[in-house]
Amino acid sequence: MTTDQYVITAEDLRRSYAGGFEAVRGVSFSVARGEIFALLGTNGAGKTSTVEILEGLSVPSAGSVRVLGHDPYRERSAVRPRVGVMLQEGGFPSDLTVTETARMWGDCTSGARPVAEALGLVGLTARAKVRVSQLSGGERRRLDLALALIGRPEVLFLDEPTTGLDAEGRRDTWDLVRALRDTGTTVLLTTHYLEEAETLADRLAIMHQGVIVTTGSPAEVTAARPARIRFALPPEVPAARLPLSLKAGAAGQQVEIRTHELQESLEELLRWARENGVRLEGLDARAASLEEAFLEIAQTETAGV
Numbered sequence: 001m002t003t004d005q006y007v008i009t010a011e012d013l014r015r016s017y018a019g020g021f022e023a024v025r026g027v028s029f030s031v032a033r034g035e036i037f038a039l040l041g042t043n044g045a046g047k048t049s050t051v052e053i054l055e056g057l058s059v060p061s062a063g064s065v066r067v068l069g070h071d072p073y074r075e076r077s078a079v080r081p082r083v084g085v086m087l088q089e090g091g092f093p094s095d096l097t098v099t100e101t102a103r104m105w106g107d108c109t110s111g112a113r114p115v116a117e118a119l120g121l122v123g124l125t126a127r128a129k130v131r132v133s134q135l136s137g138g139e140r141r142r143l144d145l146a147l148a149l150i151g152r153p154e155v156l157f158l159d160e161p162t163t164g165l166d167a168e169g170r171r172d173t174w175d176l177v178r179a180l181r182d183t184g185t186t187v188l189l190t191t192h193y194l195e196e197a198e199t200l201a202d203r204l205a206i207m208h209q210g211v212i213v214t215t216g217s218p219a220e221v222t223a224a225r226p227a228r229i230r231f232a233l234p235p236e237v238p239a240a241r242l243p244l245s246l247k248a249g250a251a252g253q254q255v256e257i258r259t260h261e262l263q264e265s266l267e268e269l270l271r272w273a274r275e276n277g278v279r280l281e282g283l284d285a286r287a288a289s290l291e292e293a294f295l296e297i298a299q300t301e302t303a304g305v
């Protein structure tokens, strides 16, 4: 893929705050047209600081960004009409109704969707006449999304779009984001919900302490991590009797095996157990999940960058 097929590119991006704290320390990634890209990370990892630069709300201390081929800060007027932004804190006048708020937004946007269509997309039709101050947290989040969508954006930035939504609302939002992707919209989202990234993202990056620690499709990110087999040995069987090739770690009778060949390791373990008449209590074998990959990263200290 050539660089101009990417709708969003960040190259060696850095962002420092007053006092010299560097929140983003050399971040590079690209998002292709019609792709959903998720930025994950621990609290304070630098996701919002990164996304704010891409949205044109702040300038990087070093490095460069391109959105739709333009610098989103310096060439704001070229980028802004083609981009939809859903910030973490929406913040709009609470005494207006849902329809009045969406209309106000639509009036500032050329080629805007009709208000009823935007509200319909996010499931707010029945709440159209309600004042914003009377919406629930989840309904406000839906309104934020409706406003981000009203200008039919080519690129959508979603900062924690489903925070505060119930399970059904979250699934509705995922369906909507997928439908938008299928019509060619490029989506960059940040989220704390690993399931959201796993089910929604075509590719993702996990940030920690200002750097991207790993990136790829959800399957690629998890495939790099070992699977895990856990069980307890009977009191009379010490873990030292397990085959050495299994490289088991033990705390008393509790055993954990980490392996990149789950099927082979499990076969070897079960053969050993059968031949030695050993019962493996609470046997549990599972492939690595995105959650495990994330937790492993979150627990490590970043090598000094």
Ligand SMILES: Nc1ncnc2c1ncn2[C@@H]1O[C@H](COP(=O)(O)OP(=O)(O)OP(=O)(O)O)[C@@H](O)[C@H]1O
Pocket (backbone or CB within 6 Å): 017, 018, 021, 023, 041, 042, 043, 044, 045, 046, 047, 048, 049, 050
């Ligand atoms: N205006 C600011 N001035 C100084 N430090 C800031 C400022 N904004 C953010 N930071 C710091 O930069 C770091 C990264 O913050 P950022 O909001 O980008 O992280 P995040 O990954 O979005 O976190 P979260 O998941 O908690 O939203 C944090 O340590 C934060 O305290």
